[in-house]
Amino acid sequence: MTRLEIRIDDHRVHFSGRIDDTAQLATLAAKLPAGPIVLDTDGVTFINSIGMREWIRFVRAAREGGRQITLDRVADVLMTQMNMINELHGLTVTSFYAQYACASCGFEAQPLIDAVANQQALQMLAPPRPPCPECGAAMELADFPERYLSIFRT
Amino acid sequence: MTPGSPLTGAAGKLVVVHPERRAQRSLQRLVGATLCPVEVVAQLDKATIDVDTIVVLDAQLAAEEPTSCGRPARAWIAVPGEGLAPADPATVSALLGAGWNHVIAHPMPLLAEELLATAQKLILKQYFGLEKYMTWGAEIRGYQLDDAIERDAVVGALALDVTQVGLPDRIGSLVSVIADELLANALYAAPVDEDGVRFRVGEARDKARALVDKDVVTLRWATDGRYLAIEVRDQWGTLDPSAIKTRLAATKTSTADGGMGLPLAYACSNQLVINLAPKARTEVIALLDIRYKPTELARSASFHAFTGTV
Numbered sequence: 017m018t019r020l021e022i023r024i025d026d027h028r029v030h031f032s033g034r035i036d037d038t039a040q041l042a043t044l045a046a047k048l049p050a051g052p053i054v055l056d057t058d059g060v061t062f063i064n065s066i067g068m069r070e071w072i073r074f075v076r077a078a079r080e081g082g083r084q085i086t087l088d089r090v091a092d093v094l095m096t097q098m099n100m101i102n103e104l105h106g107l108t109v110t111s112f113y114a115q116y117a118c119a120s121c122g123f124e125a126q127p128l129i130d131a132v133a134n135q136q137a138l139q140m141l142a143p144p145r146p147p148c149p150e151c152g153a154a155m156e157l158a159d160f161p162e163r164y165l166s167i168f169r170t
Numbered sequence: 171m172t173p174g175s176p177l178t179g180a181a182g183k184l185v186v187v188h189p190e191r192r193a194q195r196s197l198q199r200l201v202g203a204t205l206c207p208v209e210v211v212a213q214l215d216k217a218t219i220d221v222d223t224i225v226v227l228d229a230q231l232a233a234e235e236p237t238s239c240g241r242p243a244r245a246w247i248a249v250p251g252e253g254l255a256p257a258d259p260a261t262v263s264a265l266l267g268a269g270w271n272h273v274i275a276h277p278m279p280l281l282a283e284e285l286l287a288t289a290q291k292l293i294l295k296q297y298f299g300l301e302k303y304m305t306w307g308a309e310i311r312g313y314q315l316d317d318a319i320e321r322d323a324v325v326g327a328l329a330l331d332v333t334q335v336g337l338p339d340r341i342g343s344l345v346s347v348i349a350d351e352l353l354a355n356a357l358y359a360a361p362v363d364e365d366g367v368r369f370r371v372g373e374a375r376d377k378a379r380a381l382v383d384k385d386v387v388t389l390r391w392a393t394d395g396r397y398l399a400i401e402v403r404d405q406w407g408t409l410d411p412s413a414i415k416t417r418l419a420a421t422k423t424s425t426a427d428g429g430m431g432l433p434l435a436y437a438c439s440n441q442l443v444i445n446l447a448p449k450a451r452t453e454v455i456a457l458l459d460i461r462y463k464p465t466e467l468a469r470s471a472s473f474h475a476f477t478g479t480v
Contacts, residue, residue, distance in 0.1 A: 036350070037375035064350045065430035066375070082310065093343055098439060108367075115340045117463065124338050159464045
């Protein structure tokens, strides 16, 4: 199983692997370059409760340090867990992955949802319906909207 | 003719309390399958309840009288309210917060399966084992951890098993989180010293520790095409269902400073079952319904806490 790997690329921080008991994120905020930061979690495959605690401590430390944080390409596993935490509501998310299913052909996928283009709909807990890669029909979010979109409620 | 005697033959009865006639009929038929006497009433104050009674109560009525579960009875089970639609999350949270040990959130047909299994476990006082939730024929695979450091390996093996069964990535992802949290709970939160202190809570999770005798932890799983069940068992029997219910009752967590493991496993499940034999065994079973889309089920999971002996 891949441990968490963090790569800082200018103002973009890439996370990949598992955010679990071995992830040490508390001190990461102090290592970030000055200015706005984009957190890209596209490569995150797993997060457990201890990992979530670390993630929150990291985000909290960065915010308390006055950093402007944007989350981009948020992994599905992270998105659903962040929605369970009140403290993370109101974070700026520009895109995220979500579980979708096609009611027509049964295909399941994790499309990347553009949270900027769909901002108003997401705030109203109305997920977009991207086309199914297999049959082209409009896919549906395969879960309750609250589990993905509560974070967008202001 | 010699009638075969039901397995149960136990003293006591079931009382169904529901305001709707149609729901009453459904529930009566369901719990009638236990072959125990069933009494049906529309209001709680019309029911005769004693310490041998299992009360099956409409969730809306339960929410109106949340402390009723404190009255002497063998068990109180809240079932979905009006029209047997799913219980709403606020009701489930309120009942857990009020101390209910059995809250069924899902409508038919899950309600039928869950209620019958729950009633029979209570009647027979046979609490342990995921077999009670599987249809006959489902193969069970088990893993015993020889060392605490094997947690990741067992979770990985389980995720691979689930993928090979043909279940979607969504289920595999949920299974990984649930198994990881239940194992972490058994390995680090369950052990207590002679003063009842949970002395392994702060232990480094990447440290090797041989698991023998009291420290033995097992994981078993099975699927029968309806549910996928994950069972994690430890030999400490120290889980506190009251504390767990309080944590689960908080539908949102304001922060994540500890104690999030079981709530996370609950949030990923459709039914969470705790079987406890104090100081002897804790078993947590998480059930995922693999037949329906999540949105066709209740948003909150059902919860059951049984306490008995091994």
